[in-house]
Amino acid sequence: MPDQEFILTELRKLPWATSLTIETQRALVEHIRVVEVPTGSIVADPAVHLEDVYFVVQGRLNATIRDAFGNQVLARPLARGSAVGMFALALGEDATLEVASTERSMLFSVPIQTLLQLTSRFQDFQMAMFRLAAGNVRSMVLADRVYPNHQLVGILHQTPDTRRFSQRLFGRLLELDESMHIVSDASQWKPQLPVTFQVWVRDGELIPEEERQTQIRQWRSQGRLFLDWDAERNPNELSRLLAYADTILWCITPENADQAVRSIRKLLQIDPGWAEKICLVWILGPESKFAPWLPDLAGPDFGSHALRDFKVSLHLPKPGEGRLLSQGVDRVVRYLRGVRIGLALGGGAARGMAHLGVLKALEEHGVFVDMIAGTSAGAMTGTVYASGMSPEYATQCFKNDLQLSTFFKSLPGGGYWYLLYKYRRNQFDPMLRKYLDRARMEQLAIPMHTIAVDLVEGCPLVRSTGDAVRNILESINLPPLSIPIIDSGSAIVDGGLLNNVPADVLVSKGCNFVLASTVTAKLEKDFLGLRAKGKLQKSRFLESIQVMMRQNLIQSYNMNYVGVQPADVVIAPDVTAFDLSEFTRADEMAVVGEQATLESMAKIREMLAKLDPKLFAIS
Numbered sequence: 001m002p003d004q005e006f007i008l009t010e011l012r013k014l015p016w017a018t019s020l021t022i023e024t025q026r027a028l029v030e031h032i033r034v035v036e037v038p039t040g041s042i043v044a045d046p047a048v049h050l051e052d053v054y055f056v057v058q059g060r061l062n063a064t065i066r067d068a069f070g071n072q073v074l075a076r077p078l079a080r081g082s083a084v085g086m087f088a089l090a091l092g093e094d095a096t097l098e099v100a101s102t103e104r105s106m107l108f109s110v111p112i113q114t115l116l117q118l119t120s121r122f123q124d125f126q127m128a129m130f131r132l133a134a135g136n137v138r139s140m141v142l143a144d145r146v147y148p149n150h151q152l153v154g155i156l157h158q159t160p161d162t163r164r165f166s167q168r169l170f171g172r173l174l175e176l177d178e179s180m181h182i183v184s185d186a187s188q189w190k191p192q193l194p195v196t197f198q199v200w201v202r203d204g205e206l207i208p209e210e211e212r213q214t215q216i217r218q219w220r221s222q223g224r225l226f227l228d229w230d231a232e233r234n235p236n237e238l239s240r241l242l243a244y245a246d247t248i249l250w251c252i253t254p255e256n257a258d259q260a261v262r263s264i265r266k267l268l269q270i271d272p273g274w275a276e277k278i279c280l281v282w283i284l285g286p287e288s289k290f291a292p293w294l295p296d297l298a299g300p301d302f303g304s305h306a307l308r309d310f311k312v313s314l315h316l317p318k319p320g321e322g323r324l325l326s327q328g329v330d331r332v333v334r335y336l337r338g339v340r341i342g343l344a345l346g347g348g349a350a351r352g353m354a355h356l357g358v359l360k361a362l363e364e365h366g367v368f369v370d371m372i373a374g375t376s377a378g379a380m381t382g383t384v385y386a387s388g389m390s391p392e393y394a395t396q397c398f399k400n401d402l403q404l405s406t407f408f409k410s411l412p413g414g415g416y417w418y419l420l421y422k423y424r425r426n427q428f429d430p431m432l433r434k435y436l437d438r439a440r441m442e443q444l445a446i447p448m449h450t451i452a453v454d455l456v457e458g459c460p461l462v463r464s465t466g467d468a469v470r471n472i473l474e475s476i477n478l479p480p481l482s483i484p485i486i487d488s489g490s491a492i493v494d495g496g497l498l499n500n501v502p503a504d505v506l507v508s509k510g511c512n513f514v515l516a517s518t519v520t521a522k523l524e525k526d527f528l529g530l531r532a533k534g535k536l537q538k539s540r541f542l543e544s545i546q547v548m549m550r551q552n553l554i555q556s557y558n559m560n561y562v563g564v565q566p567a568d569v570v571i572a573p574d575v576t577a578f579d580l581s582e583f584t585r586a587d588e589m590a591v592v593g594e595q596a597t598l599e600s601m602a603k604i605r606e607m608l609a610k611l612d613p614k615l616f617a618i619s
Contacts, residue, residue, distance in 0.1 A: 004029050009213060010057050011108070013244060015081045015151070016132045018217075024122040031114045035107040037061075043107070044084055044099035052109045053085035058243075059105025059273050064098045077102070080246070085112065086133040103273050149338045151224050152216075154245035154277075156231035156238070158260045160189070162251035162283045164314055166228050167191050168329050176333070176614045179223030183215070185230055200227075206237050216244060224336070232259075235266040242267075242274065249310075249332065251281045254292050261296045280309035281332065284325060286318070289388060290443040310335070311445045322390040324445040327368045331446070334370060339612050341513050342506030343369040344567060345378025347496035348519035349478070350415075352377020353398060353586035354573040357593030358517045360391040365601050367608070369515070371447045373462075373505040375495040378517070379450035379475035380432075383468050386448040387436055395590045401431050402583035415581030416481075423482040432469045439468050449509065450475040451495030451502050455484055460498045462505055478552065496552065501564035513611055515604065516567035517593065522574050569604050571596050 007029050011017050017025065035054065037043060043061060044050055061078040078084065084099050084107075110118075119126040155166055163186075170191050173180060181196040185206075190197050198215070200207050219225050227241055231250065242248060252260040260280075267274055282291040291311050312328030334340065343362075345355045355378055362369065374382030384394045408414040408421070422428055441448055442465055452461045452474040463471040474492045477485055484491035499505075503516045564570060573596040575589050582589075608616035 007032050007034065007108070009209075010106075012213065012217060013080075014055065014057065016128045019128055020122075020124050024118075024125050027122065028110070028118060028125065031110050031118070033109040035109045037101045037105040037107060039101055039103050041101045042099070043101060044097050046098055050085050050097075050112075052111055053083060053115050055108040055110075056080055056082045056084070057106045057108055059101060059103050060276055061099050061101045061105060083132050086129075103276065105273075150246040150336045152227075152244050152246050153224065153336060154227045154229065154242045154248040156229055156248060156250045156263075158231045158250070158252040158256045158263065160186075160230075162253065162281075163189055163228070165251055165281060165283055165312060165329070166226075167193070168314060169332060170195060170226070172329055172333050173224070173336075176337075180226060181215075181219040181223060182226045182228055184228040185233060186228075200241075206241065209240075212244075231263050235263075235270055238267055239270045239274075242277075245277065247336075248274065248278045249281045250278050251283055253283050253285070254288055257292045257294055261294055264297065279335070281328075282309065282311045284311060284313045286313070286315040288313075290439045293440050293443050309442075317390070320390060320393040321388055322385065322393075322445075323363060324368065324386070324388055328445075330368065331370055334612075334615065337612055337615060339513065339615060340371065340511045341367070341369045341608075342371045342373065342503070342509070342511030342515070343382075344501050344503040344506055344514065344516040344564065345372065345374040345382045346501035346516070346518040346520060346564070347376025347378055347475075347494065348500075348575075349377060349580035350583045350586070351519040351575040351578055351580060351589060352381055353395065353583065353589040354519050354575050354593030354596075355381045355517050356385070356391040356395045356398075356586070357590035357595070358571055358573070358597045359385050360590065361594045361597035361601065362515075362604075363391065365605070367604060369446065371449070371506055371509060371511055373449040373451065373502040373509075374475070375451040375500050375502055376476050376478065377519075378501075379495070380472050383441075383444070383448050383450065383472050384432075384435060386444040386446050387439060387468070388445045389435060391590070395586050397435065399584055399586040401434075402586075404584065413581075415579060415583075419581055420481050423478075428473060428476070429469060432472060436468050441465050441468050441471060444468065447509070449502070449505050451499050451505065452477070452492050453495055453497045455491040455493060456489060460495060461490075461492065462502075464509075494552075501567075503564045503567035507566040513608060514567045515569050515571065516564050517571045517573070517597075518564060519573055519575050519593075521570070521572035522576050568607055569600055571600050 008025060011025055011029060011032070020028070037059070043054060044063075056078050057080060061082075061084070063076050063078050063084065078099070115129070119129050157163055157166075170180065170182065170193050174193060174195070181198075182191060183198050183200045185199065185201045187199045187201070196219070200212065216225065227245060229238065229241065231238075250260065250264065264278065280297070284291060291309075310328055310332050311325055312332070313325035315326070317323055317326055343359075345352070359381075372382040372386055374380070381394065385391060389397075402422075404414055404418050408418040411417050441463065447464065448468070450463045450471040452463065452471075453459070454461055461474070463474065474485055475495045477492060478494040478496075482493075484493050495502075500520060501516050501518045503514045506514045571593075573589070573593040575592055578585055578589055605616060605618055609618050
């Protein structure tokens, strides 16, 4: 049974407890019971009256709110610092809350009646519980957009070379007027910045726990604390040290990837729960286009952190490259400050080339997205951009690669015949591999999600892993130009059938500010010049290809609201003057997308400034 000193030490690590006096902390410790919860255990059940409030100390749980009929209304993860049972404390009932552990966890349990007595006795504890309950309501019921601002951050270095990243990160945070304290194991390394810096290793050993706790208590209310450490130190030492951390940035280079896998495995043998805290930070050199794929870090033992990693370049981009990698440090900064920007790119055949102008305008105004979800043409443009290609270069590539030959130019409706040829002869695969090669989604500069549809199950498929080109081909697989892709019992076609502008996917993946670019919000009220010419010239080709393409466009137009609803800003370039097959006018459509984005930029900046006034200061 843990003693009171252990409980007191763990209590002081909880964010809501930092404002409590020593007297209040010790009074609370007398009534705390430590509960070890195995993975999958039920902590709160609607059918059982809740008599205790549980505070999450380690691990993760999932809280589900259900309506009177048992239907799930909302689900939210609960991590360190969260509480279970605050609704019961406030409302006197626990009718709709169900909580289960998703990993091995440790909780502090306090009887509700005891908690009420302590709140009446200690004013600081009363205020702490009020704030905690208000935070629960805000995040669970109001779906608040504020994500954790990670105050205690571990940075592990697989090689001393990656400490350049630390220097750049600290400098960027100082530009945002952040106060910070840095502790390290390297006496020979000190950031050349005006920050508090201490070495926590003495005679080769980690300084005593009591000394560390004293420093943390002193600094915690004064700014962000970084633990900047060598990843190759003793795993038990790292485990003790990182118990303080809200998140861990594990810095590696392609050259030491295998070594990093071994180091991470050693740490997870001590506590598998670290997998949910680790974010890989790839420091890529000027010749590295993609980060290596580490299949050993993609299994269930490593949680879902493969989708939380960062790719960073400390070098200027080369011609044709975008600025995503060089903006990697800023993406880490946004993560630490609780900001995650997503961009949904909708389908619309050739008209989707307008998305490249949207991306260009966002970049030029300093709005770099952290994640993209795309359907059909949005999947193609988004994946190419997420690979690190600049929007301008991508526009020219699509324009050149999809140029009609003289033969197709001579045919009526030649653009459609050309697309039919490209699909049926599998020409999109080699075209895209010129730029993406065999890259997997996990290797791209930022997370990318493509949307397709399985005709067998009748459901959307969200692809976040696997071969990037393969995922694009699934998402753009548009009948009747193509036939379904048969794979493992699935028949896969274009994602626009069910979700043409997948902003909802980005919200589900953790973005708290979502932009959407749709090229199907407007519909030209003419078809093959029927109104302009007065009659429709029928042909077998017209009745098959062009009629079906028009049907798909009308479906997308009428279903434009599906998926896009959670978006905070919707950019809708008017590309109705362009035919669905006119990829050779990609540059013109990109200009339309750029202009539409510029018209929305003031609103975008204003909304981002509300999310983080420092990061997105309006000059």
